[in-house]
Amino acid sequence: MTDLLRVKRLTAQLLAAPADSVLTVAAHFGAMQGQDLGAVLWALGQRARSSGKPATVTTVRDSFNRGEVVRGWPMRGTLHAVPAADLGWMLSLTTERLMRGAASRRAGLGLDEQTLDRARSLAIDLLGGGHGATRAEFLEHLERNGISTESSRGYHIIWSLSQTGVLCWGPFRAAEQELRLMDEWITNPTVLDRDDALCEFFSRYINGHGPATLSDFAAWTGLTMGDCRTAVRLATERGRVHPFLHNNESYFVAELTEPGIETTGPRLIPLAGFDEYYLGYRARDAVIHPDHAQRVVPGNNGMFKPVLLQDGVAIGTWKRKATSRGLLIEVSPFEPMPKRQLQHDLELVFQPFADFWETPLRSVTTE
Template sequence: MPTHAGYADLYRFRQAAHALASPLESPTAVTDRLLAVQAQDFAAACWALGVRTADSSQADVIAALERGEIVRSWPMRGTLHFVPARELGWMLRVTTPRMITGLARRHRQLELEDDDFVRARDVVVAALTGGGSLGRTELMELWERKGIRTTGQRGYHLIYYLAQTGVICWGPPHRSQQSLVLLDEWAPDQRRLDGDEALGEFLLRYLAGHGPATLKDYVWWTKGTLAGAKAGLAIIRDRVTSFDLDGITYWMTAELADSTTPRAARPRSLHVLPGFDEYLLGYQDRSPVLAPEFADRVVPGGNGIFKPLIVSKGRIAGTWRRAANGTRVAIEAQPFMPLSTAEQSGFAAGVAAYGRFLGLRGEVA
């Protein structure tokens, strides 16, 4: 791997890491590769796995959730993610202390005391032990019956705290979302990683699914510390490599660098990605793939809602919107600049793939 590289190299390696250059065999394999896939928008997160999987369907993603191979929780940043079930425990041990400390003031505002969390936990454990599950509304109603107030965001923070501390996670599908289950029962085969070993694994897995990336990107992604990132880097130093681009050091796994040759890993020219996709959100600095002048087109007014993406030759080239109707789903491209003939063909192929994923006929509007 050269000491210096160009943006074409950055795009090529990232698309390979994200399984966009060569799709993987299952949604579970995609989650293993990326480690965490942002999933506050459930449907978008399902397509984030589907677009990276060969010939998959939304039913395949749901089946992986039903089997407990993938779970949905808050492993970092206070944001829901899909994660491999057996990895969640050690991830939480890395991120939970800082996340809980950061919520102390909000808990005081909500008049949530230590006893509230203990009582809420005891009620949940009693209700779910033995393979039980509850939807969010049902759990709130149960807490209220037990004298635990859930109004004014108290219920949300109780659920978040119990998930963050490894008591519960979102498990099998429940109506249009998921139900809550006990993590130890739903995913009992948890890996045991602690201390610097966990820090090293966290960084290595991030780079395997998101590299090349900077340490600042990783710190933002985990909401960890630069000191923790450097400690992790020291642990995995013989398994990663780096290059400089415009004076910035980018890191990736040695395996990615060795396996991704320019000829073998030439990515498809265009991808139709969901909103909140890791290809954009997985980094603190998004300017390498999204020109600053178009950022407002992806997140209008900086409102935190990321639109679905059109990616062409590694860069964000526009957004799209859909309208489902019966047996078809119509997708309208909203490119930043007019699409070339080749890009239009690639967009049509991506729309067709999205339709197949949903079990509908995908059409360009």
């Protein structure tokens, strides 16, 4: 991928210039991978401003607390942060296939329809009338009423009820989210027919990821190729996306622009783990050299470390440790970094991260 296409992605990903609110970020992307709660809070926050200032963790949590953004499982069986109003139409496209694909796993756990129906009734009893429950409280409620949550059963019950539109992760209680009834917490859902939903899904994906391809979208959503082609056709016909050829492959963008008008933003960017810039495409060779990929996801175990970008390319991973005196950041570069400017540059890079978490930056070291 050329440097120009990489710059366009940085712009689409709101890493070159932030949006004006957390909800605007979520709506721009459609969905942002969010199985790691702390990671998705930073992924949203580093792309947003609030009242003209950089967003903080309080800003992002407030957006969840107001019911603007929720976490759910709109695709691929993976938690994502999405605009609350959009979760329903996303599920309408993906639920049937995902539930069918998980049938053998549910059977292996002894989660038949009768058990799930009972869990659904218990969820409504516990959460109805605007009540919330933490994960632990919800699972305890199931156990008290005769439904075992051992051996991943609890997770799959929550997943199944969320996938079928009963539950979502809503407001915060301290540092964790509460489960809420989806039809109570999401008060003004957007309702779309299938064609409109497919068009919207692809349009949102390209808003936040373009330039990207049909195969990128298929990998991101887990939809059938037939549905993906329909989504591309509708979004193109309606002028929501625009195709162009690069190396004999069709890419799509939200707007056609002249070369060179995008701004690159900061040269060094600390991405969250599971960030859309890294995970939101079928191929990652535009972001990282293949020799370094195992450093980000060791053993292909599915756990993606936070990545440090330089000019849109991954140059290392990083991790944080919270202490009573502030954050300790450790950077693990893939290749030796220039020592003269290293410390000063990295402290400048990670100061906004500490500011986001509303805590001092104690130190930044390299491995």
